Amino acid sequence: xxxxxxxxxxxxxxxxxxxxxxxxxxxxxADLRVTAFAVxxxxxxxxxxxxxxxxxxxxxxxxxxxxxxxVREIVRRRPDLPVLLLSMxxxxxxxxxxxxxxxxxxxxxxxxxxxxxxxxRAALRGEPxxxxxxxxxxxxxxxxxxxxxxxxxxxxxxxxxxxxxKLIAEGHTTHEIAxxxxxxxxxxxxxxxxxxxxxxxxxxxEVTRYAIRAGLIEP
Numbered sequence: 525x526x527x528x529x530x531x532x533x534x535x536x537x538x539x540x541x542x543x544x545x546x547x548x549x550x551x552x553x554a555d556l557r558v559t560a561f562a563v564x565x566x567x568x569x570x571x572x573x574x575x576x577x578x579x580x581x582x583x584x585x586x587x588x589x590x591x592x593x594x595v596r597e598i599v600r601r602r603p604d605l606p607v608l609l610l611s612m613x614x615x616x617x618x619x620x621x622x623x624x625x626x627x628x629x630x631x632x633x634x635x636x637x638x639x640x641x642x643x644x645r646a647a648l649r650g651e652p653x654x655x656x657x658x659x660x661x662x663x664x665x666x667x668x669x670x671x672x673x674x675x676x677x678x679x680x681x682x683x684x685x686x687x688x689x690k691l692i693a694e695g696h697t698t699h700e701i702a703x704x705x706x707x708x709x710x711x712x713x714x715x716x717x718x719x720x721x722x723x724x725x726x727x728x729x730e731v732t733r734y735a736i737r738a739g740l741i742e743p
Contacts, residue, residue: 534560536568537583565589584611599626606647620680621724629653680722693735
């Protein structure tokens with residue numbers, strides 16, 4: 525952090541009214557200062573990795589690179605820099621995508637005046653921030669899975685989704701997974717789509733890395 529105990533913040537959003545609104549909101553706090561702006565995901569990565577900032581706040585939907593893509597690149601280049609994502613979208617799948625990408629927290633734009641400062645404080649302490657409404661979403665999602673006979677697994681995935689992850693990482697095809705789990709190939713594809721969305725991943729390589737980190741397979 526800066527030696528003057530002022531937190532230097534990068535704000536990235538393609539709308540100037542949002543950038544200025546976030547700046548005005550944060551600078552009500554004596555120790556928070558917006559010192560850099562970006563208007564798209566590529567510029568956000570460039571500013572986050574070349575400008576002396578202590579915290580980055582990125583919109584999820586930006587040109588050139590999305591907020592999720594930008595977070596992954598920033599975390600790869602500057603793992604010491606906490607990054608928060610701002611979004612219009614509620615729902616547990618969006619939250620888990622943000623966390624899987626490496627974000628320190630996820631803040632709804634409509635709740636920014638209530639949650640953003642608290643999210644900044646949490647991120648600077650090295651703590652994850654989950655917007656309060658998401659707790660209800662997570663609980664409802666858990667109960668719905670239980671009602672449908674699925675046991676919740678560790679993290680964002682259900683027990684069945686973790687089973688599919690393990691088999692994907694082991695190199696099994698969709699039809700092989702269907703046979704091993706005694707389910708249809710269509711159901712396997714549905715689980716694959718759901719788990720990729722929750723984890724913010726795109727292919728088998730990323731899923732395999734996740735499976736190793738989660739202890740589902742041996743490296």
